[in-house]
Amino acid sequence: MVLIYWADSNRGVMDPPMVGSxxxxxxxxxxxxxxxxxxxxxxxxxxxxxKNNPVWSQAFSPDNGVSWEWNATNTSHRMK
Structure with missing residues (x-):
């Protein structure tokens, strides 16, 4: 299990930790x-x-995981 902490720079506070693996x-x-x-x-x-272009995406579910709204994605690129 891994925890990811996300900080919202607009509000200056930490969001709840993400739990997963x-x-x-x-x-x-x-x-x-x-x-x-x-x-x-x-x-x-x-x-x-x-490995050179990992992708991160985010989704919200208002119905306890029955449906998901994908609302953000990011592809990173390894510098060589």
Whole structure:
């Protein structure tokens, strides 16, 4: 199990820790949070299949994980 702490630089506070782990090259991390006054589950999905271009994505679920709204993604690139 791994904890990821995310800091919102706009608010100057730490968000709730994401809890999860990697299975092979895929990492799944979750936490409960509140968005616009409503409880949600937040998911971080890490894909390091391409070691030089890992992808991070984020999704929110307002219905305890039944459905997910993907709302952010980032592809990093290794500097050579």
């Amino acid at each position: 990697f299975e092979g090259d895929i990492g799944m991390f979750y936490c409960k949070d509140v968005f616009k006054g409503k409880p949600i589950i937040v998911m971080f999905h890490w894909d390091k299949t391409d």
